[in-house]
Amino acid sequence: MTPARDSGAGPNVLLGTRIRERRMAQDRRQSDVARAVGISPAYLNLIEHNRRPVSAELLEKLAAELQITPEELSEGREEVRIAALREAAAHPVAGDSPPELEQLAEFLARYPGWSELLIAQSRRAASLERQLVDMSDRMTQDPYLLTTMHEVLSAVTSVRSTAAILVEDGEVAPEWRDRFHANLHQDSQRLSVTAQSLVAYLDSFEAEGTAASPQEEVEAWLADGADPAIQLSSDAARQMAAGIGQRLARDRQMLPDQALLDGLRADRDVVALAARLDLPVDLVMRRIVDLQPEGFAGAGLLVCDASGMLTLRRAAKGFALPRPGDSCALWPLFQALAAPQVALAHHVVTTEGRAFATISHSSRRQPLGLHGPWLTEATMLMIPLDGPAPDDALPVGPACRICPRSDCVARREPSILVPQGPRTGL
Template sequence: MNERSTPTVLTGTRIRERRLSLSRRQADIARAVGISPAYLNLIEHNRRPVSADLVARLAEELDVPAEELAEGREEVRIAALREAAAHPVATGLGPELDQVTELLARFPGWGQLLIAHARRAGGLERQLVDLSDRMTQDPYLLTTLHEVLSAVTAVRSTAAILVEEGEISPEWRRRFHSNLHEDSQRLSLTAQALVAYLDSFEAEGSAATPQEEVEAWLAAGASDAAELASDAARVMARQLESGLNADRDILPDQILAEAVTNPEARADPVRLAARLEMPLDLVMRRLADLRPAGFEGAGLLVCDGSGALTLRRAAPGFPLPRPGDSCPLLPLYQALAVPQVALVRDVVTPDGRGFRTLSHATRSQPGGVTGPVLTTAQMLFTPIDGPVPSDALAIGPACRICSRAACPARREPSILVPQPVLVERPNGTFDTGL
């Protein structure tokens, strides 16, 4: 794997840029901190080391926190600014990426402000995506909204009868009043429950479906399935736990950890499976579960023959597809068409992160020769250390929340990308408002 090369702002460079931004002379700064101008010149050109005590004195004279001059702090900030520049909102603005280090050296405060705003915008964007997803797919929310509409319709119909009809017998009037009272109570209780549930949207990490509940439980360490909230989640968790334990019995942690020490096997899970004389799908599941050396950031997606995701094991930076709403370009789905064939493909996420994927599908007949043929596909993905290959496949989480404006597989507009609006011209023709 290629080693990622991240530009570094050296201490001397930061000292020089800060001095120039203040229009201070080398001789004045050197005299103030007790060194010669020649020595300061060597420091500013990164030809002499700088002690912590001297950095502190220079920082005081340059009116900047000492940590802003210390070496090794800028890599994270440079990465943060580059990530902000890769956002779709920056498309067409042309940010000068080659000047990122100079920006941080000369204007550390402005750099921090840009990073803070980018991180806050990213957090709000993720919250918007989560709320939008829950508003359109949460089964409890959909059921509750249906109940509210049903109660409103019943109240309106009863009230209309009481108002519009002529003479109504006392007995029927009592019935209508009783129905109106019961329906209004039902509406009140349902609306209160709905408001309380919507208020809970602000709580991070709350699971909306049994599958998401199980995945959160698995990510947290899979301690005790009995602690899960829903009965369905507890059943699914016990089935998953049983499968994981069976895999561990067949391929123990120690054997797998020793096998990946071989560079050739570690670089190619297909050869690793052959070396272990184990099925490839089993080895893929164990790599995502154990995450041994070389697979520390591994994740796993599993789907059935219909393409519905049955398991999502997250990896840092990878946009997990939403249940029932995935990116159609995922290599996972290509594997369904060619069972027992290992497909390797590099992919790139909307924020520019690269991952190497290995997809493999298997078929089984648990009901015997007369039973149905079941297909299961798995995709193991690991982060790419280094530049993302130019031929990497551009993927996303799902069309509705994907920021890629131009995608051949897009099936619906994204809530993260401004959509063109038709505006009528004075001559009667129409044009987009963007």
């Protein structure tokens, strides 16, 4: 089933988006609404991002729970927009000079584009305000956060006390020294595990009830098989997905599935295969990740432009990617930018000890002709390896802020997972 479109709101307003906007307008949590209608929060999240259909029965339940008629929720009548404009007008920013409420219908009819923009901006501002309040509340009242912080402080205090005894008491009996060393080891492990859990929990604060960025939406769409039936919630994500979809279609036309499979049976060397087929190396790498043939299961792909900004991320199995806009400077992907048209082969190992074989390649083009700028694009194919990492594997991480490698020569900012030198006090 394809989510219904709102003919009055324009072609880009989808049913899931309206459900989400209505829920957020009432300051309701996903988990509360999902529980009330008998579905999981995860399924409601997919619905709100237009990635799952809504049956007529479920639409009735959602409409009743959100105090709106199914027709308004699925068709988006003009009354819904007038109500949204009234909500915008009621914001305290209006002060002592509220807008002319009696002319809302005329304003909506004469300026539908400006009305949509005003409604969207108002809802976005309200969403950010609720998110800020929610974060503030969770930072001061969340029981899990408070318990975890207490656990961190407890472990730090224990480590410091034990270390102080070993330093200040001079000679310590071997039996007691061994006990103290064992305590230090156990407490440091407890502190490391708890701190990593705390970081993961803090990073999840904005996940519930907040739409993914366009890039994350497209990444999830690609992970679902780039199914055109899956609806994306934002115009930017749809535009990005359209461009990627066109490129995938061109790639498949230039290198059909069977031709790729036959070529890999003869030679698994990606660069040699590209030369034999007289095709670009990056095209062959994209097709391998798209098809996932035998021997390349779980393969992923990273693409960046000359600035180092990642323009496409298809995560390899077991390779944790950071938030969009962040990356590790040691990824071989960036080394390829300095050697256009040359394929670089590296082994890498993540902070969790997972090993990958990588092939990185960059190319240049001049779409505006002889006097136009050079555009450089680098692509890295990542292939998961079984067993321990090879001796020549390059240690890499997700991003400096969440990478525990304290001795990394490429670190550009302190990690929140490791201590940053001697400190006084707790």
